[in-house]
Amino acid sequence: MAKQAQFRAYDLNRKKQHKIPSPPTKLSEPKLREGEWKVSKRPGVRGSKKPVKKGRTKKSAAAAVEKAPKRAADLLRCKGGEFQCLHCSAFSDEASCGTGCYKQFRREHLSQDLIDIRGPGPLGYGAFTKPGVTIPKGAWVGEYLGELRPLSPAPNSTYRFEIPSVCAVDAQSSGNWTRFINSHCRPNVKPWGETVGKRHVILFQALREIGPEEEIVFNYGARYFENAGFLCGCDAQKKAHLPQGAKQAKGRKK
Numbered sequence: 001m002a003k004q005a006q007f008r009a010y011d012l013n014r015k016k017q018h019k020i021p022s023p024p025t026k027l028s029e030p031k032l033r034e035g036e037w038k039v040s041k042r043p044g045v046r047g048s049k050k051p052v053k054k055g056r057t058k059k060s061a062a063a064a065v066e067k068a069p070k071r072a073a074d075l076l077r078c079k080g081g082e083f084q085c086l087h088c089s090a091f092s093d094e095a096s097c098g099t100g101c102y103k104q105f106r107r108e109h110l111s112q113d114l115i116d117i118r119g120p121g122p123l124g125y126g127a128f129t130k131p132g133v134t135i136p137k138g139a140w141v142g143e144y145l146g147e148l149r150p151l152s153p154a155p156n157s158t159y160r161f162e163i164p165s166v167c168a169v170d171a172q173s174s175g176n177w178t179r180f181i182n183s184h185c186r187p188n189v190k191p192w193g194e195t196v197g198k199r200h201v202i203l204f205q206a207l208r209e210i211g212p213e214e215e216i217v218f219n220y221g222a223r224y225f226e227n228a229g230f231l232c233g234c235d236a237q238k239k240a241h242l243p244q245g246a247k248q249a250k251g252r253k254k
C-alpha cells in the first residue's frame with residue numbers, strides 16, 4: 001500500500017493551497033482496521049458477544065467463527081451468490097475474472113488526477129473538477145475508499161458507506177478524495193455498489209456531463225441527515241431541509 005499522506009486543499013477561489021489538518025490521511029487502497037475485526041469475530045452474530053447456543057457442539061461452534069480477515073482484499077472478496085464483474089462481464093464462478101480486472105479497471109477509469117479539494121466553505125471541504133477538466137456523462141469518477149469496519153447497528157461516523165452483509169467503508173480518519181464529496185439535492189454523481197474483479201467496491205458515476213471547476217456532489221438521502229441530526233444545507237433550497245429520495249450505495253440497475 002502507498003504511504004499515507006496528508007491532503008492538500010485550495011481555498012474556495014483556487015488561489016492558495018494549504019494542508020488540511022490531519023486526520024484524515026490519504027489512502028490509495030482500502031485499509032483494514034484489524035483490531036476491530038478480531039474483537040467482533042465471535043460465534044453467532046457479527047460483533048456480538050453472545051455465548052454459543054445450546055445444542056451446538058464445540059466443532060460446529062468453531063465452524064461458525066469466521067476468521068478475522070488479514071487483508072482488505074480478503075474481506076471485500078465476493079462469497080456466494082452471483083456477481084458480474086463490471087470490467088470483464090464474467091460471473092463470479094468464471095475463472096476469466098480475477099484481481100487483474102480490478103487493477104485494470106482502476107488504471108483505465110480512476111487513475112487520472114481530475115479533482116481538487118477546496119475549502120473550507122459552508123459545508124467544510126468539497127471536491128471540484130480541476131480547471132479545464134470535463135467529465136462525460138456515465139464516466140466512473142472515483143472509488144470510495146476508507147477503513148473497513150464491521151457492520152454496526154449504531155454507526156458513529158458521518159463518513160460511512162455500507163456494503164450490505166460485508167462491512168462498512170469508513171473514511172472518517174483515512175480515505176481518498178471521494179470522502180470530500182458533499183451532499184446536494186441536485187447531484188451530478190451517484191454511488192453504486194459494484195463488483196470489479198470479484199471484489200465489492202463502491203463507485204461514483206457521473207449522472208451528466210460535469211464541467212471544469214464544478215463541485216462533485218451526490219444526494220446522501222434523508223436517512224443520512226436524520227441519523228446525523230442536522231439538515232441539508234445545500235443551495236438547492238433557501239432554507240435548511242431534508243433531501244428527498246436517494247439512498248446510499250446500491251447495486252446499479254443493469
Ligand SMILES: C[S@@+](CC[C@H](N)C(=O)[O-])C[C@H]1O[C@@H](n2cnc3c(N)ncnc32)[C@H](O)[C@@H]1O
Pocket residue numbers: 123124125126158159179180181182183184228231232233234
Ligand atoms: C462525507 S463528508 C463531506 C466532506 C466534508 N465537507 C469535509 O470537510 O470533510 C460529510 C460531512 O460534510 C458536511 N456536509 C456535506 N454535505 C452537506 C450538506 N448538504 N448539508 C450540510 N452538511 C453537509 C457535513 O458535516 C457532513 O457530515
